[in-house]
Amino acid sequence: MTDFKALVEKKLKEKHSEDSRLKDATLLVSNVFKWNEEGQGTIEEGLKSEVKQVAGPVKKDLKALLSKLEEA
């Protein structure tokens, strides 16, 4: 069967060889195909989880800071 992950990685290298984010994109491809193994909906869930990891604590901190400001 076709190794689509390898195909996508190859395509990325061809198209974005000079791009500083190529490494990040390649890592994302690995993650995406790993999420895909779990089922169709999990790619979106996986991405959301990635986003949540970055955004979650920040949003929580900002909310706490705002509460602190409102209480003061």
Next chain:
Amino acid sequence: MPSDRYAVKSVEIGGFRGYRDPQRLDLNGQSCMFFGGNRSGKSSTLGAIEWCLFGEFASLRGETTGTLDELVNDHSPRASVTIELQGPSGVVKVVRTKSRGTKITKLEATTPDGKVCKDEEARKTLYKLIGLEFDDFTRAVYLHQEDIRDLIVGDRDTRSVAMDRLLGLDQLRNVSEGLKPKPVRDAISEIQAARDEVVAAITGRIQEANKHHVDAVNKAAEKGLTGPHLSLDAGNTISAKIFDNLTEIAGEVQLEVQKVTPAKSGNELSGYAAVARTIIEKIRKRLPETKQINELTEEQARIIAVKSDYSAAVSRLNLATESVRTYEKENGGKTSIEGKIEATQSRTKELNAERDQIDAKQKTIKDGLKYLDEFTDVKNCPICQRTIEDRDELLKHLRKEAKEKISAKLVDIDAKIEKETKKEDGLEGILRKLDRLHGDEERASKELEQKIIDVSSALSRPIKAGENVAAILDAELGKIKRKILKFQKPLEERERKFEEIESQVGQLLAIAEVVNKKQRVDELLKLQQSEELKKAEDALTALSGLEYTVNMVGDCVRGLQTELAPALVDKGMPAIKKIYDCLVAHPYYSELKIEVEPSSRGALKNIYNIKALNPSDGGETLVCQRFSTGDMNCVALSVFLGLAQQDTYSHKAGFLIIDDPSQSLERERKEELVRLFSSTHERQLLIASEDEVLLHLLDKAIDWTHVKKVEFGKWDEQGVKVRS
């Protein structure tokens, strides 16, 4: 059949749809034809496979109850389907059950290594093994009778998805559909909004704090404090001065003052100011002059009260005496009034005697008249025995005497008696009031005596008769006042010192307020550079990078989808054409082609146009525009089976399910279909049909030792009748 795919080894169905008691079908990976009349249980059998693997039953889509109890046989408490899949590394056993009254189904999967997993874990395990979700299964494995033609007549988006799946591009399709930048953008927007809200709140608080700082500076200016005097250091200098002064004064009254360390904040300075004020109050209370003055003031207040009480008693006695005098002047003394009463009583007595006499006379006359009336022959007066000369004249005279003279006299004398009685009552009232006034005077006198005793007690000396009590009290008050003045002078000097310190304390408080407000401004300014905001900026940078890479990968994936599709179509076309030639054998459109073009609308994706053409004159048409229903079914089957033969699928389901493939087909096409089925060995085919012609043709063409045949009898209350 390729060994890396899964085929159906066995199916056991119980309590599901038409099935009542459990029935097992052993297929052993072989193709199988399910024959039977309408509503004999064919579709339920194929649907049981679908439901067992995915928990869905496509034929019920949109027409279900909340609990999906339509899936459970009317005579059974629960539905249960067990499938054994024969795969590259052994048998996978899948069991799905559902009880009546609940929508929830239970799934259990046992892998070849004996590992048993349940529900969500079982779903994931199945996906990893077969590589299919329900939607893909209905597009690439199970061609429902109502879906066969959809490949041709469905809208271009539906066809785009179905063809991508059939060509094995489903992994890329999953990625292009699942990997969208929206969640990243949403998170960026949320963080930006939260950050902006925090920044706006900090800016607002800074403006507010600045205003409070300016107000505090202005208040400090009113106390003569400006610029360099408004620092923490300046506050500490004043604080030290205050406590030095207090320590000095406190020593005089044996009060210990603790030393203070330099304050580190405005709040600490405020605290020192409060402590200084408490110390001042303590010293004030302990000063000897204060004690003396307090005692003298108390004494002064006591004497003033005694004097006030004495004066009031004197006034009350004077008033009572004056009242007695005035009354006696108007009405005479007690003896005089008593004499008048006696005279009045004597007069009344005389009048009563006179009245008794007149009353007796009247009675005599009345008796005489009665006698004369009774004894008419009387010639002499019964009283004086004088001869009665004229009886009538006498009666007339007596009646006149009794009626006019005696009665008038009685009225007159009664009036006099009444007058004397009233006079006596009035005199007795005057006497009573005089007695009362004398009583008041006596009480006032006794009260004054008590007040003089009080004065004596207050002055701690006896008061002799004739002494001027008021003057004695005034002299005492003058003495106390002089003593107070004597103590007040040093106290005032001390108070001036206290006022000086209190002024310093006021300055200290003003400085503390300014320092506090400035510290608040500084704290808020620091918040603008806070860790939270820095992290927010870092997160925004990271998410922007992620959005960029999501777009990078998404573009590549969609690019690959459009690049790979034409080649995959070209690869599959010979097989598709071969089946098309057999099944359709169109008299005019002898060729079939599938055009692939990237979509020009919205996100990049493949658009597939299935066309038929005539090579000799270049005639061309979309299949859905010119072909009959039967021909369209055949074209769809050609694509479905042709691509299946090419083994381009990325999933690992090694079986194809086709429900009622011969609908709307002529006998010749059915013959071709039978030939096609009998020569297809790439996949395990599970075909359901009620077409007896097809069955007859299959019977003639197929060696049933390699292909299973399952016939369904007429369905009754006992459920589906299966004859293998």
